[in-house]
Amino acid sequence: MKTNIQSIINIHFLAFTMMLGTCYNDSLANAVNLARTLPYESDKPKIVVVIDPGHGGNDLGSITSTGINEKEITLAVAEEIKRQGAGTGIEFILTRDLDQNKTADERVALSKKFSAVLFVSIHVNFDSDSLRSGIDLAFSGQNTFVSNSKELAQQLLNELQQLSGVKANSLKEADFYILTRNPVPAVTLDLGYMSNKSDLDFIQDPRNQAAVSKKIISAIVKYSK
Numbered sequence: 001m002k003t004n005i006q007s008i009i010n011i012h013f014l015a016f017t018m019m020l021g022t023c024y025n026d027s028l029a030n031a032v033n034l035a036r037t038l039p040y041e042s043d044k045p046k047i048v049v050v051i052d053p054g055h056g057g058n059d060l061g062s063i064t065s066t067g068i069n070e071k072e073i074t075l076a077v078a079e080e081i082k083r084q085g086a087g088t089g090i091e092f093i094l095t096r097d098l099d100q101n102k103t104a105d106e107r108v109a110l111s112k113k114f115s116a117v118l119f120v121s122i123h124v125n126f127d128s129d130s131l132r133s134g135i136d137l138a139f140s141g142q143n144t145f146v147s148n149s150k151e152l153a154q155q156l157l158n159e160l161q162q163l164s165g166v167k168a169n170s171l172k173e174a175d176f177y178i179l180t181r182n183p184v185p186a187v188t189l190d191l192g193y194m195s196n197k198s199d200l201d202f203i204q205d206p207r208n209q210a211a212v213s214k215k216i217i218s219a220i221v222k223y224s225k
Ligand SMILES: [Zn+2]
Pocket: 054, 055, 061, 062, 070, 122, 123, 124
């Protein structure tokens, strides 16, 4: 009797071991298959857009008399674009996701590294005239894809003009290094003037940062179609 019970236990143990072995072999095979297919992932987003939060680290950008830094606003908006952009089919890559120094070359290099289709640099303006206000958009006539850059800027202007609480000015040409050296269509966006109280109040509000981000994504989606 005792022997029979031991036999049954042994048989069950053997069956369990075999089952375990099968599972292990299956998962190993899956891992090998996955490794083989990784470079050819079909579900990887096809469209990559680089979002560049201006300044960072000891480059504060513009600063108000009350100590508000441009670098913090640009990062907040860029992170909001990335957050809202998830699920749009467009992958938003940030040139920095921390408070860190990045050279213009390091920022521009990401366009090539990630095979991006567009580059959008985020800033907030500052002027000695505190009455000067509004969102400014710039593209460069020296960018290889000048007409695409202009088209993207125009699309952004169309969307941003729909915002309430801030005005969007017309397009301008500017030969910023980050635009001229970019290997993809590129635009700079100055989201109002920190030297203007109304603009500063607007862009500091997280709800407005979310609204601005939504419009930027909408413009990029429309441009990409
Ligand atoms: Zn700036």
